[in-house]
Amino acid sequence: MSVFFQSNESDVHIEVGEYQEFPKAAPDDAVIETSPSPKLRHLSVVVLSFGLLCVLQGTLNISLRLALTEPADGGETEEETCPPGWLMFGTSCYYISSQRRSWDGSRQDCVQRDADLVVIDSRQEQAFLTGFAMAAWVGMTDREEEGTWIWVDGTPVDKDRLQWAFGQPDGAFGGEDCGDLRTMLNFIGLNDFNCSARSQWICEKTLW
Ligand SMILES: [Ca+2]
Ligand SMILES: [Ca+2]
Numbered sequence: 274m275s276v277f278f279q280s281n282e283s284d285v286h287i288e289v290g291e292y293q294e295f296p297k298a299a300p301d302d303a304v305i306e307t308s309p310s311p312k313l314r315h316l317s318v319v320v321l322s323f324g325l326l327c328v329l330q331g332t333l334n335i336s337l338r339l340a341l342t343e344p345a346d347g348g349e350t351e352e353e354t355c356p357p358g359w360l361m362f363g364t365s366c367y368y369i370s371s372q373r374r375s376w377d378g379s380r381q382d383c384v385q386r387d388a389d390l391v392v393i394d395s396r397q398e399q400a401f402l403t404g405f406a407m408a409a410w411v412g413m414t415d416r417e418e419e420g421t422w423i424w425v426d427g428t429p430v431d432k433d434r435l436q437w438a439f440g441q442p443d444g445a446f447g448g449e450d451c452g453d454l455r456t457m458l459n460f461i462g463l464n465d466f467n468c469s470a471r472s473q474w475i476c477e478k479t480l481w
Contacts, residue, residue: 353480355367355480361480362398362402363397364480364481365398365479365480366388366477366479366480367391367402367476367477368383368386368388368475368476368477369405369406369473369474370382370474370475370476371473372473373471373472374410374472374474375468375469375470375472376390376451376469376470376472377468378471379472379474380410380474382476383412383476386476386478388476388477388478389412389425389426389477390410390425390474390476390477391475391476391477392411392412392424392425392426392428393435393463396434396435399462399463403461403462404456405456405475406475407455407456407457408453408454408456408464408466408472409453409454409473409474410452410453410472410474411452411453411454411463411475412424412426412477413425413430413452413463414451414452414468415442415450416450419444419448420442420444422452422465430452435462436462436463437463438455438460438461438462439459439460439462441462441463441464441465442465443465444465449465449466449468450465451466452465453466453472454475
């Protein structure tokens with residue numbers, strides 16, 4: 274064992290000398306193994322690893338920066354996608370709750386989400402929103418004046434352009450002042466309903 278080790282050491286000396294004289298063609302495997310002193314080898318491994326780490330980190334930095342800045346680059350594309358959990362249709366994002374609340378409680382939740390109860394401006398928007406819940410509050414009410422439906426943004430509800438569920442609004446049970454969107458068998462469309470009933474709801478916010 275010790276003999277073997279000694280011979281190795283003498284190899285090292287010879288090889289180091291050789292290296293100084295000729296920075297030459299690669300020696301065979303055995304020589305490579307013994308040529309640099311163990312200390313040097315450790316050092317070079319450390320340097321190499323450090324270099325690799327630097328390269329890795331640089332790559333990570335670049336890709337991270339790309340991922341972070343790319344959407345913000347072009348102004349218009351800044352908020353091109355909706356927050357996680359929201360649906361996109363046209364230039365709006367929609368949140369469909371899984372909980373149930375009163376109309377006012379629902380609206381409060383939307384406001385907390387930097388949105389409001391949905392304002393349905395077109396048949397296409399209504400069609401898109403149909404089917405997510407059996408009943409979901411939308412942002413219309415006739416509280417101010419019975420029979421005059423207005424959206425939460427102040428615009429009047431175009432009663433003829435949108436689809437109401439069969440026989441609605443009917444002001445049943447002594448007045449139903451809040452609007453919901455139904456997707457039930459034989460009962461599909463807008464409906465007036467008791468504001469304090471607990472229902473799912475739909476929030477809307479625009480993309481920009
Ligand atoms: Ca809308
Ligand atoms: Ca009704």
